[in-house]
Amino acid sequence: xxxxxxxxxxxxxxxxxxxxxxxxxxxxxxxxxxxxxxxxxxxxxxxxxxxxxxxxxxxxxxxxxxxxxxxxxxxxxxxxxxxxxxxxxxxxx
Amino acid sequence: xxxxxxxxxxxxxxxxxxxxxxxxxxxxxxxxxxxxxxxxxxxxxxxxxxxxxxxxxxxxxxxxxxxxxxxxxxxxxxxxxxxxxxxxxxxxx
Numbered sequence: 485x486x487x488x489x490x491x492x493x494x495x496x497x498x499x500x501x502x503x504x505x506x507x508x509x510x511x512x513x514x515x516x517x518x519x520x521x522x523x524x525x526x527x528x529x530x531x532x533x534x535x536x537x538x539x540x541x542x543x544x545x546x547x548x549x550x551x552x553x554x555x556x557x558x559x560x561x562x563x564x565x566x567x568x569x570x571x572x573x574x575x576x577x
Numbered sequence: 578x579x580x581x582x583x584x585x586x587x588x589x590x591x592x593x594x595x596x597x598x599x600x601x602x603x604x605x606x607x608x609x610x611x612x613x614x615x616x617x618x619x620x621x622x623x624x625x626x627x628x629x630x631x632x633x634x635x636x637x638x639x640x641x642x643x644x645x646x647x648x649x650x651x652x653x654x655x656x657x658x659x660x661x662x663x664x665x666x667x668x669x670x
Contacts, residue, residue: 486643487642487643487645487652488642488644488645489647505613505645520598520613520615539578541670549580549581550579550581551581551583552580552582554582559580
C-alpha cells in the first residue's frame with residue numbers, strides 16, 4: 485500500500501530535494517528505505533512511499549500476536565502463551 | 578493496530594532499556610511516539626507499539642490517493658486530478 489507526503493513548496497523556488505518525516509533531506513528522484521520498511525521516492529511535488537510489509541489481519545487475535553521482524557521487513561504471528569508456535573493467518577493486506 | 582518488537586536479551590543481564598527500530602535507546606517503562614505516528618512502550622521483554630493512524634481502505638483507488646498528514650497523525654484521501662477535493666471513504670482500519 486502506498487501513500488503520498490506533499491513537499492512544502494517555496495513559491496518561486498524549484499524543488500531539488502525532499503524532506504522526509506524524520507526531517508532528513510533526500511535529492512530529487514532518489515529512493516530510500518525507512519526503518520519501518522517503507523520504500524520512498526523523492527518526486528517533484530511529493531514523496532511517494534510504499535510499504536514493503538504485508539500486514540496480517542485474519543488471525544486469532546485473542547490467542548495470537550504479531551511481531552515485527554525489521555531485518556526481514558515482515559510480520560510473524562505467534563501464540564501469546566508460546567511465542568515459538570506460529571499462528572495461522574487467513575488474510576494479509 | 579498493535580505489534581511487538583522483541584528486545585534482544587543478553588543472558589544474565591536484566592533489561593533496563595529498549596532499542597527501537599532506529600537504534601535509539603529508551604528507558605524501561607517509558608513511552609514515546611515515532612515520526613510515523615506509532616506510540617511505543619518499552620517493556621521488560623519487548624517494545625509494544627500501536628499505530629495512532631487509521632488507514633483508509635475503502636475508497637476509489639483509480640481516482641483517489643491517500644496523503645499522510647504527519648502533524649495530525651492521519652490520512653486524508655483526495656482526488657488524483659484535483660487534490661483539493663476529498664474522496665469518500667467507506668472503510669478505515
